[in-house]
Amino acid sequence: MNTTEFEIIDSCDGIDFDEVSALLKYYGLSDLDGDIQRQVFQNSYVTVFVKDNGRLIGVGRAISDGICQGAIYNIAVRDEYRGRGIGKLIVDEILSRLKGCNVVLYTHPKHLGLYEHWGFRKMRTSYAKFPREEYFEKEGFFE
């Protein structure tokens, strides 16, 4: 695996958020448009963008207080770049910036095993309240 050929960016400066929006929409991770997505990422504690020759190929972010709590969202890698360690790179980078924090996340039921690679464990006590609950109900997020 060689990921050094890719550019890893942690700042929102110079990022095309229409590209971010399109990537996240494509994978059903968010339906927000570019200008809102810019606010979402700018308001996040950690942002990671991976580019190949200027094209966005991967993204991820976390919200956090920077001291004790953090939550990971929007991890996505373009289909044609999958299986090359880019997802791992993004999550490793986020976790290194959240060092010492309790880190939580939820994922789509079809990706349940993914985060076990980083030592994440399923919790018995987590609760969630979403404005668009029907979608999460239909996709099998709730017990």
Ligand SMILES: CC(C)(COP(=O)(O)OP(=O)(O)OC[C@H]1O[C@@H](n2cnc3c(N)ncnc32)[C@H](O)[C@@H]1OP(=O)(O)O)[C@@H](O)C(=O)NCCC(=O)NCCS
């Ligand atoms: C999930 C995703 C980010 C993985 O990206 P990737 O660059 O292919 O991942 P990597 O090559 O870094 O793989 C990291 C490890 O996770 C494993 N993995 C990848 N996708 C997985 C999945 N869906 N379920 C379980 N394990 C998975 C890989 O086998 C690899 O394990 P290894 O290190 O033992 O070989 C990518 O498939 C994606 O963007 N999917 C669509 C968006 C999405 O569903 N995101 C996650 C929801 S939050």
